Amino acid sequence: MKKFHNLVVLLLLTLGLSACGGVDVIDLLPPDSGALPNADSTIDLPPVTGDIYPSLGDFTIDGAPCALGSVDHCKNCDEPCPGIDNTGGERVCDNGECGFSCKGEFYDVNGDIDDGCEIQDDIPIHEVSQDARLIAAVEDCDDLQSTTAKMPSDDGAHDEAPESRKKGRADWFTLEIDDKAFCQVEAKVTFNFSAFPASSEFRVKAYYLCDANKKLAVVEDYVDGGETMTLQPNTGCTILSATDDSGAVFMSVEKIGGAHSGAAYTITIEP
Numbered sequence: 001m002k003k004f005h006n007l008v009v010l011l012l013l014t015l016g017l018s019a020c021g022g023v024d025v026i027d028l029l030p031p032d033s034g035a036l037p038n039a040d041s042t043i044d045l046p047p048v049t050g051d052i053y054p055s056l057g058d059f060t061i062d063g064a065p066c067a068l069g070s071v072d073h074c075k076n077c078d079e080p081c082p083g084i085d086n087t088g089g090e091r092v093c094d095n096g097e098c099g100f101s102c103k104g105e106f107y108d109v110n111g112d113i114d115d116g117c118e119i120q121d122d123i124p125i126h127e128v129s130q131d132a133r134l135i136a137a138v139e140d141c142d143d144l145q146s147t148t149a150k151m152p153s154d155d156g157a158h159d160e161a162p163e164s165r166k167k168g169r170a171d172w173f174t175l176e177i178d179d180k181a182f183c184q185v186e187a188k189v190t191f192n193f194s195a196f197p198a199s200s201e202f203r204v205k206a207y208y209l210c211d212a213n214k215k216l217a218v219v220e221d222y223v224d225g226g227e228t229m230t231l232q233p234n235t236g237c238t239i240l241s242a243t244d245d246s247g248a249v250f251m252s253v254e255k256i257g258g259a260h261s262g263a264a265y266t267i268t269i270e271p
């Protein structure tokens, strides 16, 4: 019986070796690896400062040295500042305090830094009359002209002045009107804030600048979000004996206060 058992073992062993394809043990080691450490080898460790156990201010959880003051290691290592870094905004670390800043003309209108500064204002900036955006050059017989623009604002910080923009930036527009015979220069301007929250408030202005560079009286009013406002400045450039009222109507929109919004408003002008 024992003889038969030894025979079976021998047979199985032979089968097993041939199934392995005769693998040589030496093949398992890379040729000339030379990687085996010897007793004299030393392992470089990061320098230990202070206590035997590194403090949070010295290393990340991965053991790498950590320089405090960056957005990923602001007050302590591995305590990244919240928020997202992208085209519109970025996290900041100032003296161990996390913050968030919008770039250029981007605004954190919804107050949520997880989606960064999600609304960009109309660029280039046109917040003074000298930089007014030309809507068109038309004749007084032409149809209604219109344009849209945004008025974003927020409670956050901005990397360019003004750093606080609770009221955003004012917008200026102009429409040139050529006075033709048999038509009248109306310069009737309607501001439409129907897409804005009711708690927001705006001041709108309009005036007419005659071609002879004579500025006529400014008219202005206040309008709430959700509503419209129409202004019609005086366009009488000429004395009664002359009939050319050619010129340009200038219009502005300023936010006075209330909820922030990334919505667009519309200005429609009857030339």
Ligand SMILES: [Ca+2]
Pocket: 107, 108, 109, 110, 111, 112, 113, 114, 115, 116, 117, 118
């Ligand atoms: Ca946001």
Ligand SMILES: [Ca+2]
Pocket: 140, 141, 142, 183, 184, 185, 186, 270, 271
């Ligand atoms: Ca007209």
Ligand SMILES: [Ca+2]
Pocket: 121, 122, 149, 150, 151, 152, 169, 170, 171
């Ligand atoms: Ca704007």
